[in-house]
Amino acid sequence: MSKVLVIAEHDGSNLNGSTARAVSCASDLGLDAVDVVVLAADGSAVAEQAAKITGVSTVLLVQNAANENAVAAFLAPQIEALAVDYSHVLAPSTTFGKDLIPRVAAHLGRPQISDIMRVESATVFDRPVYAGNAVVTVEAPEGLVIGTVRTASYKAASNDGSASVETRSVDVALPSHTRFVGLESGGGGDRPDLQAAVKVVSGGRGVGSEENFKVIYSLADKLGAGVGASRAAVDAGFIPNDHQVGQTGKIIAPDLYMAFGISGAIQHLAGIKDAGTIVAVNKDADAPIFEVADYGLVADLFEVIEELEKAL
């Protein structure tokens, strides 16, 4: 029997939306079962959320005090032990999955397929290379398939499932060489999570300063949108790193993406090419962002935002 194990991403109390997207990819494999594993210190609430994802057969709940934070060196040996029952192991290609999955794959002596964007068969996948400027179709060798899922390529599986939750104890030795010190959040407040947001308002170098970014936040709040930024804006210190959209930041697929003062470097465009509708506002009529924008407006972003806020 071939089964896929999806590693749940969560923060201890809430399941991250990336998990349901990874489940969509897992369902495309057409195997006998899709299971989800929640590794947590106290994970019953998260496991209940995972059990509701459509298409999931069983949620495995592995509780261990060491799982309080997602430290790859602790999680990897536990996943390796669980992997023996599966033909496939998948995780979202977020920083969580990117950090964790290669560690699992290497221990098991298996190569990894990163950033799966399409499933052709249970062993053949499409994935982006060169910052999304080429797409390769790859075939995994015989045996356990281990990969990460490019979440922007998949819609989240819906939420009407009723999987059973099984508590598992995994008896493996965990290393003592790594200590979690802390997590400093960029402070998105109550705004929608960038990777899950239906709408995203994003600012670039053209916004000019941290102070000026207030207008981006204000428009986002009016629209109920998440807030994104280009690498240039993050590098300039206008906004914390967790807002960065692009090849090395977050790859997102909102229905509406509004880019203000973003020129559209290739690395940024790699992060938004799956967006439904792209709006670009930039003073520079030659900015590359206009080459991918559905609606482009050559104008001063501050005047546009002011007018937009009045019109909404």
Added chain:
Amino acid sequence: MKILVGVKRVVDFNVRIQVKPDGSGVATDGVKMSMNPFDEIAVEEALRIKEAGNAEEVIVATIGPKACQEQLRTALAMGADRAIHVLTDEEIQPLTGARILKALADKESPKIVMLGKQAIDDDNNQTAQMLGALSHWPQATFASKVKIDGDTATVTREVDAGLETLSVDLPAVISADLRLNEPRYVKLPDIMKAKRKPLEVIEIADLGVEVAPAVKVLKTVAPAKREAGIKVESVTELVTALKEKGLI
């Protein structure tokens, strides 16, 4: 202590790559090649650790054909002390690459192996983590700040939720993210000096590394292109268009 830095020769980040029409790959003939930008950041960080008095030697290593020595020379010109070239004309995938780096680490006993978080050609983002697993060492990936304190490193990592800090015992593998530092410019006298620095060539067969099962590339295509839409002349026009689509 020693720091081992892995570097990879890749198509320069400024090149707009062309996918070959027959689906066999990306055109690289006559294309400018450079050190992977994340690896350059890794080299720079290793040099800064040494300059701060926390390391004695920075060794750079690469795996690939003869031409990769250009990138090793660049790293030597930046300030690395010596270089190791693991010579092969075969394509090396991340797991085999990690096994080779482990063989080098076993030989050199560095306290830190520093790598770029991903190569900008295959975008795999695997090698550092795989090396961590194979060596049973801690890993601190996507580093934006590294602080060495005796036998531990405190590493700030760029994660989706913000900035995470881990404390790891050395030896450890650290992978560099974009904001870790800004690599120095190489000056002409340093390029001359780099020519005289030691560069050891090791035949891949001499390392006794088992080649890992490989992922087979069946074809390479250009991505579906997103077409440019229209230019609107006013905010009113934009709002009307977005309302028609039900987006606002």
